Amino acid sequence: VPEVIAGTEETTTGVIRLRAMENDGALRFPIVAVNDADTKHMFDNRYGTGQSTLDGIIRATNVLLAGKKIVIAGYGYCGKGVSSRARGMGAQVYVCEVDPLRALEAVMDGFRVVPMHQAAREGDIFITVTGDRDVLRREHFDVMKDGAILANSGHFDIEIDLKTLGEMASGERRRAVRPFVEEFLVAGPDGDKRILVVAEGRLVNLGAAEGHPAAVMDMSFANQALAAEWVLQQGGTLEPRVYPVPPDIDREISRLKLDSMGVEIDTLTPEQREYLSSWTVGT
Amino acid sequence: VPEVIAGTEETTTGVIRLRAMENDGALRFPIVAVNDADTKHMFDNRYGTGQSTLDGIIRATNVLLAGKKIVIAGYGYCGKGVSSRARGMGAQVYVCEVDPLRALEAVMDGFRVVPMHQAAREGDIFITVTGDRDVLRREHFDVMKDGAILANSGHFDIEIDLKTLGEMASGERRRAVRPFVEEFLVAGPDGDKRILVVAEGRLVNLGAAEGHPAAVMDMSFANQALAAEWVLQQGGTLEPRVYPVPPDIDREISRLKLDSMGVEIDTLTPEQREYLSSWTVGT
Amino acid sequence: VPEVIAGTEETTTGVIRLRAMENDGALRFPIVAVNDADTKHMFDNRYGTGQSTLDGIIRATNVLLAGKKIVIAGYGYCGKGVSSRARGMGAQVYVCEVDPLRALEAVMDGFRVVPMHQAAREGDIFITVTGDRDVLRREHFDVMKDGAILANSGHFDIEIDLKTLGEMASGERRRAVRPFVEEFLVAGPDGDKRILVVAEGRLVNLGAAEGHPAAVMDMSFANQALAAEWVLQQGGTLEPRVYPVPPDIDREISRLKLDSMGVEIDTLTPEQREYLSSWTVGT
Amino acid sequence: VPEVIAGTEETTTGVIRLRAMENDGALRFPIVAVNDADTKHMFDNRYGTGQSTLDGIIRATNVLLAGKKIVIAGYGYCGKGVSSRARGMGAQVYVCEVDPLRALEAVMDGFRVVPMHQAAREGDIFITVTGDRDVLRREHFDVMKDGAILANSGHFDIEIDLKTLGEMASGERRRAVRPFVEEFLVAGPDGDKRILVVAEGRLVNLGAAEGHPAAVMDMSFANQALAAEWVLQQGGTLEPRVYPVPPDIDREISRLKLDSMGVEIDTLTPEQREYLSSWTVGT
Secondary structure, eight states: OOOOOOEEOOSHHHHHHHHHHHHTTOOOSOEEEGGGSHHHIIIIIIIIHHHHHHHHHHHHHOOOOTTOEEEEEOOSHHHHHHHHHHHHTTOEEEEEOSOHHHHHHHHHTTOEEOOHHHHHHHOSEEEEOSSSSOSBOHHHHTTOOTTEEEEEOSSSTTSBOHHHHHHHSOGGGEEEEETTEEEEEEEETTEEEEEEEEGGGSBHHHHHSOOSOHHHHHHHHHHHHHHHHHHHHTTTOOOSSEEEOOHHHHHHHHHHHHHHTTOOOOOOOHHHHHHHHOSSSOO | OOOOOOEEOOSHHHHHHHHHHHHTTOOOSOEEEGGGSHHHIIIIIIIIHHHHHHHHHHHHHOOOOTTOEEEEEOOSHHHHHHHHHHHHTTOEEEEEOSOHHHHHHHHHTTOEEOOHHHHHHHOSEEEEOSSSSOSBOHHHHTTOOTTEEEEEOSSSTTSBOHHHHHHHSOGGGEEEEETTEEEEEEEETTEEEEEEEEGGGSBHHHHHSOOSOHHHHHHHHHHHHHHHHHHHHTTTOOOSSEEEOOHHHHHHHHHHHHHHTTOOOOOOOHHHHHHHHOSSSOO | OOOOOOEEOOOHHHHHHHHHHHHTTOOOSOEEEGGGSHHHIIIIIIIIHHHHHHHHHHHHHOOOOTTOEEEEEOOSHHHHHHHHHHHHTTOEEEEEOSOHHHHHHHHHTTOEEOOHHHHHHHOSEEEEOSSSSOSBOHHHHTTOOTTEEEEEOSSSTTSBOHHHHHHHSOGGGEEEEETTEEEEEEEETTEEEEEEEEGGGSBHHHHHSOOSOHHHHHHHHHHHHHHHHHHHHTTTOOOSSEEEOOHHHHHHHHHHHHHHTTOOOOOOOHHHHHHHHOSSSOO | OOOOOOEEOOOHHHHHHHHHHHHTTOOOSOEEEGGGSHHHIIIIIIIIHHHHHHHHHHHHHOOOOTTOEEEEEOOSHHHHHHHHHHHHTTOEEEEEOSOHHHHHHHHHTTOEEOOHHHHHHHOSEEEEOSSSSOSBOHHHHTTOOTTEEEEEOSSSTTSBOHHHHHHHSOGGGEEEEETTEEEEEEEETTEEEEEEEEGGGSBHHHHHSOOSOHHHHHHHHHHHHHHHHHHHHTTTOOOSSEEEOOHHHHHHHHHHHHHHTTOOOOOOOHHHHHHHHOSSSOO
8 A cells, every 4th residue: 555645624614724725835735625525514514513503502401492592603504404403493593694695595595684793682592603703702792681592513612702701701600500501690781691601612512412413424434434545546646735525426425325225216218318418409 | 889799598407508519619609607606596496496386386276285295306406496395385295316416415304205206106296397308207197196287397398298198198188177287188007097287398487477586586687687797898808618607796696685685794803804714823 | 854044154253253143142043163173274274374375475476485574463273374384485484463372382383473563664574364453554554664565364354454554645656566466655754665465455365366275175165064964954953052063074074085185094903092091091 | 278189280191081080980189181271282292392302312312313204103282393393303204193183284284194004114213192002013113124213202101012022122132222222123024123212112301301491391380380379269169070270370371481581462452352352343
């Protein structure tokens, strides 16, 4: 076996960073962006994060989601998954976005899209899934309702500005109230109010539940394994760039997954296949 | 104003054909693939087709969708839209696909994915949104239930093989039963059965309703207009290829659309913007 | 056949009135409250009204429901049906109620429950399904947005106070803009605004569409027919009171309906039947 | 305080038994059927059981619900809640019923209604919420797929016939595989298959999670407390019968609950109130 130095990257945030490194000429070896495979991000980020985020919040707080106003910051694949499942559990879902296209998609999907400064006043539960920092910060803590629950299912524990929240409620005004739930007693215009942070603002599905179910990780790890094999097959020919997972691998994983679930699908007839590739047949 | 010969293409199927022409060297002038703009296909194809397809079927048949088994052939943007709305109206939705990734997505979205030869036996209403021909054909007509309703919301009137269906039920065995609804009396093992075809198998939203609402066509037509302007701005420099709508145009349309709906969104702080583009800050 | 003078009542509002007459001693002959049969109001009012109300609004206006703020006044069976279907079409649904239990149910079902004076400011489309008068009135017209669409799917054309709206926009300021859609140009603090009324405020599914689909009316009319037969079987023994549809009839209709749809269900084993009726077996 | 011997009953099953005792003349003291209060069974049974049943299954198994075929036995308030939430999490939901009216409601709500002997072959996860015994039994175990998960959220641990299942897989063929999950290795025509039982077939939300969230139990317990007070207020005048919770109490609880959630609702105008009670005003 030849020695090949290369990497594969599992997360959205990791790929963004590695692309930035590539652009700056700082990348030293080739990377396969496993996250960007359809069978990874379309399933892991959407259906995995969708379920496990709510699972983490429920395990930590045992809160009833029905009737709650749940604010989702970010409407990428993770945000789409969490929004859909939160609505499926009977919540009123608010979506906050910085990207107009995604915001428009959220509106058309039936969600209430408002800026965070407005959502902060109305929400019962806040979930950050953005990949950015300080999505919830002092200006939002200031106007939140008593008992607001904050959780992060984005990249790291900086999506919620916990440093500032800790300054707003230090010493005895900060205490654990349940496993994985910390209460911050914050002074407000109408007296003190409680803000509850789940799993220290770390990834709530890992911090307070069991991460994603095996039934989505199987596809992510299949991409990892087959991407590693593919890198090896290229010998040392790859440059220090970020490569996509080859489409054939992606497609084969979806076929295998369907098979493992016992789902049978259609195949094109020869006439249908010809029609699709032609521009002379038909209209 | 200089003379520029170029085109813009509105539909998924058109773009597929034009790409095939480009690959064959048969394209004579530049084309902008308006369909592929996010503000076009993500909205027109999904939310527009989603609503107007059901609208056409209801106007033509006045059938109750709740409790019906509705079979959607194709799970692209159009199929996703129709499936989502059909479920929203209380139907049991079956999805048929040839692409394993899309099939898997449909499964994870909660739909029943089976091959058409099975769906054909169980369905009450069939909707084709594939871009291909003969999606419903003799082998399916043969096993359909009495009273099955067939509609096409895909590209042309060849998604349902009406030629064959006409041969299976000719003369007096074929008749109009309501405006836009034709009944085919087909011989089956248990006697005759009725198969109902809406809008002659042509696009059901155009044939039996009013097409898409203005609130999605505005974005499609904004893409058309701005793409045409962009072509002009390029002078005669474009080659005979299929070009995407420039991302700036796409983004500006989504911003304008949100504005017209009175929806306000967030903006990144300078720190957030820096964090996203950096790989040295943070973790 | 003996002569029997009696009646059967199809609607919620009719039954309320007939009960009021019974209480006042004003009822002169027996009435069977067909509306109150489970196979009537649970299906006709919920699934029938749910679909046909939206159908009427779409046919009249061709408005895209996705992303719209739709305000439903009343969360009885009709309101539940319309709310569920409006959400299913991608709308953000607001519910207005006077009954705290129903309001609570709407909240837990994930809808945004607010008083009408607040909803009036935010809504794009308003649908009344209350059985009461003046649900939308001057104080609400005053604060509505330009282009608000008003429809009634409740009992009569008094749920929207059209008399007052007509006074607010008379003469040339009131005009037909599409079949079944009238525009009222109303003066507001920021200049004139348009309020659009569908089907003259009459039942929108009858006024602008085809009423309920046959697949729900079959159960309503089965109740009518079998209730009439039952009245006859009682000879002249019934008093001038409001009678329920006998439960056996109700149950038989649901059995027949399932049968017609090809749906098979389970039957209790003898042991299960005994267990249910016993208090000595088991725990 | 006078001494009053009486009881209040929290559960559907308990009320059924107490009514059977009343009918047999075996009830010795008055009972208030707390379960039958609207603010109890409409919320606790539907929204509480809906969430906590799935919570229990996820905590015990960490299974992904999206794309799974989940079979719900029973479509009462509990079954409605579980079905709605399971669909909301992306599952394909099957409903099994013995009552034709409820079965019809499930169909119209978009669920797949089939007899258990068919569902048993197709399901991935089975949830019993019936109040009866042996809902899942040998004939069903025989045809289940490898890896089927069984949970009960009904009344007692007899909804699944675990005695028989234990006979089908005894000794080493029965083992704990995760906390709260027991695997039964059952012989089948194609070799051994695994059937997994959660929480010993006891109430899965209590056995494997934390029971209902406080936000639904508050209403149940308010009914308990106020019903007890009401019993006391009646002195010793109540007979040994099953009494409903007085409607005023029920209504007051819903009002208080809305208030605690910060939800404001409408009030009838005097004209509206008069209209509702009149049969001479209006049409």
